[in-house]
Ligand code: FES
């Protein structure tokens with residue numbers, strides 16, 4: 001079946017089976033490899049994309065349900081988004097496998113709450129797991145991005 005939606009600001013039309021998940025379409029059809037397969041059951045957050053602005057585990061979202069939606073992956077942030085810079089500056093990763101999902105979840109968090117408290121950051125980011133255990137630095141990165149947004153362009157910048 002054909003599915004039409006926007007990815008990182010561009011309209012796409014892809015063929016998807018009725019049982020195919022959005023993750024497989026993003027990686028397999030559209031070559032967006034920042035969305036990653038790990039648990040496959042909506043637990044780890046490695047496959048996170050923003051769907052109409054909300055962080056979604058794409059391993060459990062049927063591709064057909066993306067019809068007409070706006071999907072953002074970390075490729076759509078362009079590489080120099082304030083949150084990407086904050087993650088780099090805070091060295092908030094080791095292997096980097098979880099990082100795209102973390103960045104997208106942090107983006108939504110900072111849109112909702114530009115100055116989140118420690119507890120809120122931990123709760124909000126708890127659906128994204130880091131097997132390298134970089135949680136303290138990830139929290140630092142979110143705080144850094146929040147501070148940067150007070151003095152520079154709004155954190156909503158980018159896709
Ligand atoms: S691969 Fe989707 S949540 Fe783990």
Ligand code: FES
Pocket residue numbers: 092093094095096097098099129130131132133134
């Ligand atoms: S940096 Fe390796 S999984 Fe998070």
